[in-house]
Amino acid sequence: MTTRPEPALTARDIHKAYGRHQVLRGVDLRVDPGQLVAVVGENGSGKSTLLKAIAGTLRVDRGEVALSGTLGYCPQDPVLNANLTVDQHLRYFAAAHRLTALDRADELVRLLGYEKYRDTAAGDLSGGTRQKLNLTLALLHDPDVLLLDEPYQGFDWETYLRFWDLVDQLHERDKAVVVITHLVFEQERFDVLADLVDGRLTPRDTAVKEPSHAGA
Amino acid sequence: MPAPDTLPGTPLYGQFPTALRFSVREQSRNRLAALLLLLFVPLWYLLMTAIAGDKDVDFKLYATGEMLSVGGKHITLITAGLNALTMISGFVVFDAVRKALAFDKRLAFAGFGQSTLVGAKMLAIGIVASTIALYTALALLLYWRPGFTGWGTILAGFATMTLTYGSLGLLLGVLVKNDLEGFFLIIMGGLTDTFLQNPLGNPAANKPVLQYFPSFGPMQFSVGGSLGDTVLWRYLGFGLIWAASFAVVGLIVFHFRTRSRRPKG
Numbered sequence: 001m002t003t004r005p006e007p008a009l010t011a012r013d014i015h016k017a018y019g020r021h022q023v024l025r026g027v028d029l030r031v032d033p034g035q036l037v038a039v040v041g042e043n044g045s046g047k048s049t050l051l052k053a054i055a056g057t058l059r060v061d062r063g064e065v066a067l068s069g070t071l072g073y074c075p076q077d078p079v080l081n082a083n084l085t086v087d088q089h090l091r092y093f094a095a096a097h098r099l100t101a102l103d104r105a106d107e108l109v110r111l112l113g114y115e116k117y118r119d120t121a122a123g124d125l126s127g128g129t130r131q132k133l134n135l136t137l138a139l140l141h142d143p144d145v146l147l148l149d150e151p152y153q154g155f156d157w158e159t160y161l162r163f164w165d166l167v168d169q170l171h172e173r174d175k176a177v178v179v180i181t182h183l184v185f186e187q188e189r190f191d192v193l194a195d196l197v198d199g200r201l202t203p204r205d206t207a208v209k210e211p212s213h214a215g216a
Numbered sequence: 217m218p219a220p221d222t223l224p225g226t227p228l229y230g231q232f233p234t235a236l237r238f239s240v241r242e243q244s245r246n247r248l249a250a251l252l253l254l255l256f257v258p259l260w261y262l263l264m265t266a267i268a269g270d271k272d273v274d275f276k277l278y279a280t281g282e283m284l285s286v287g288g289k290h291i292t293l294i295t296a297g298l299n300a301l302t303m304i305s306g307f308v309v310f311d312a313v314r315k316a317l318a319f320d321k322r323l324a325f326a327g328f329g330q331s332t333l334v335g336a337k338m339l340a341i342g343i344v345a346s347t348i349a350l351y352t353a354l355a356l357l358l359y360w361r362p363g364f365t366g367w368g369t370i371l372a373g374f375a376t377m378t379l380t381y382g383s384l385g386l387l388l389g390v391l392v393k394n395d396l397e398g399f400f401l402i403i404m405g406g407l408t409d410t411f412l413q414n415p416l417g418n419p420a421a422n423k424p425v426l427q428y429f430p431s432f433g434p435m436q437f438s439v440g441g442s443l444g445d446t447v448l449w450r451y452l453g454f455g456l457i458w459a460a461s462f463a464v465v466g467l468i469v470f471h472f473r474t475r476s477r478r479p480k481g
Contacts, residue, residue: 014479056325056478064479073325081319083242083312095234096326100225137322 006068008033008145008176011054014063016046023049025199027063031145034174036167036189038181040204041196047180048076050196051147054178069144076149076180078134082123086114086133089122090140097141108136111162128154135163146170146177164189231329235336243312243344249304253348257300258355261293265359268292273415276422277440279448286443288416293360294370294438295414297352298377298431302406304352305345305378306385310398313337313389313466317473324474333474334467341386341463345378352378362442369441373434376455380430381406383459387466390473410435430458 007030014027023046031037041047052058054065055073080089090105109115112132117125122133131154138146152163167189170177179190187193193204244250271288320337324330353371362370381402388398413435415421426432433454440448 054478056476057321059477060479062479075322079318079322081238081242081316083245083315084238088238088241091229092234092238092323093326095227095229095231096323096328098227098231098327100228102228137326141326 005032007031007066008035008068009054009178010064010066011050012064012066014050014053014065015061016049016053016058017061022199024053024060024063027196027199027201029054029178029194029201031176031178033144033176034171035176035191036171037176037178037192037194038187038190039178039194039196039201040181040187042182045196046199047196048149050201051075051149051178051180055147067145070141071145071147072138072141072143073147074135074138074149074151076153078122078130080122080130080133080137083121085121086118086125089133089137093137093140099141104142105136105140108139108166111166112136112159113162126154128156128159131155132159139166144175146175148177148179150180150182231332232336235328235333236339239312239337239340240343242316243308243340246308246311249308249311252300252307253304253351257297257304257352258358260296260300261356261359264292264296265289268416271416274422275415275439275443277444277446277448278427278436279440279451280444280446282444283422284439284444286439290360290362290443291414291439292416293356294373294435294442295410295417297356297370297374298413298434298438299406299410301349301352301374301378302381302410302431303403305348306381306388306402306406307399308344308348309341309382309385310389310402311385311395313386313470314392314395314398317390317470320470321474325476330471330474334470337386337470338463338467341382342379345382346375349375349378365447366442369447370438372452373438373441373455376437376452376459377431377434379459380434380455380462383462383466384430387462387469390466390469430455433458 009031011027011029014024016024027050039047039050049058053060055071084092090102094102094105109118114129114132117129122130125133135151152160155163167177194201195204268289272285273288273291275284275286275291277284320333324333349371353367353374356370385402388401392398409429409431412418412426412429413421413431433451436451437448440446
């Protein structure tokens with residue numbers, strides 16, 4: 001193994017309680033550029049809480065988060081505006097990121113296969129298409145670190161495979177990706193699997209996989 | 217390899233115009249509110265004038281201390297208009313702000329300037345509120361022609377009232393957890409506030425305590441201009457202070473609810 005690069009994301013000693021229910025009890029996580037990390041855990045184990053804490057949408061009781069580069073966060077439940085169309089969402093977020101072109105947005109919409117809904121209001125989209133838009137908004141600015149909270153919910157099989165093609169591309173381009181998952185059969189895709197149990201994250205002792213991989 | 221397109225260059229879309237355009241759109245897409253405005257307002261005027269009859273009532277103008285003897289029907293039209301506006305503008309803004317709060321938070325996290333978002337939202341409320349006030353004041357002409365200055369002061373009173381309840385809608389939109397709480401507070405608040413100002417419905421309407429209600433200023437201004445031949449600018453100011461107070465508190469809460477919570481390393 002060579003010298004480890006500067007981490008893209010470091011979370012240290014993250015604590016979070018809801019009332020008296022202690023959900024996170026000192027989570028540590030380090031993700032290097034180009035690393036694909038899965039956070040695995042049962043329902044209610046605090047996976048989404050952890051991602052929200054890292055993304056900064058939730059206040060933690062204790063802990064630190066350091067990022068190098070830009071962040072993209074795809075929340076589990078799509079956060080969209082029902083009154084705005086797909087295209088209007090893309091424009092709104094292009095303005096937020098001060099993008100100079102919408103090339104990446106066009107590419108993502110094409111790749112996830114929902115071009116025909118560009119003029120449809122988000123409130124009228126199916127669950128799967130809402131999720132595609134939710135994911136597109138997280139990827140629009142080509143972030144260096146990506147936090148994806150079960151990003152393929154509601155995807156059909158073909159879209160699911162396209163999603164992994166997209167993640168592979170990001171992986172090859174040295175993006176750091178953290179995905180929350182509870183599906184066993186896709187675990188071979190990841191560089192690191194980390195179990196969230198009793199409020200702590202424990203990396204699973206698995207061999208680092210080869211950079212190229214195919215199939216589900 | 218695709219290059220990140222956040223490199224220096226002119227952004228494709230300016231933040232303020234984009235936020236303003238979409239904020240106006242989300243506030244004006246409320247079909248129920250549009251229907252209420254188009255149909256309910258004229259019907260409400262009709263119903264209220266039918267109930268009011270032709271009796272004259274006393275109305276106290278606080279600026280001059282004068283007790284005016286005015287047509288109950290005219291006073292009722294003004295309070296009915298104010299009342300309809302409280303509900304419609306409060307509902308429109310509350311609904312839009314509450315539904316978009318999580319989305320706005322996401323935008324702010326993505327790099328949208330919070331003050332830009334807040335400014336655009338407030339201007340959008342102003343635009344939508346003025347449109348609602350204008351329509352309500354125009355619909356009043358079906359039942360009463362108070363003359364140009366009179367109508368102008370009614371319009372200004374109505375606009376102030378929509379801004380006040382639009383701002384209250386904003387405040388409740390960022391504060392309350394569910395729809396019913398917000399709607400209930402807006403409807404009860406608006407009803408209590410406007411009906412207490414009408415001496416026909418409330419024998420205690422001329423009592424000083426009513427000065428502390430949001431509709432007091434717009435009501436005095438509208439009645440003074442349309443029925444008392446006096447334009448009481450200070451009273452319009454009272455209404456605007458209410459509007460500004462609700463807006464400032466609402467925008468502060470909005471700012472806190474959309475800021476980043478990431479613990480710094």
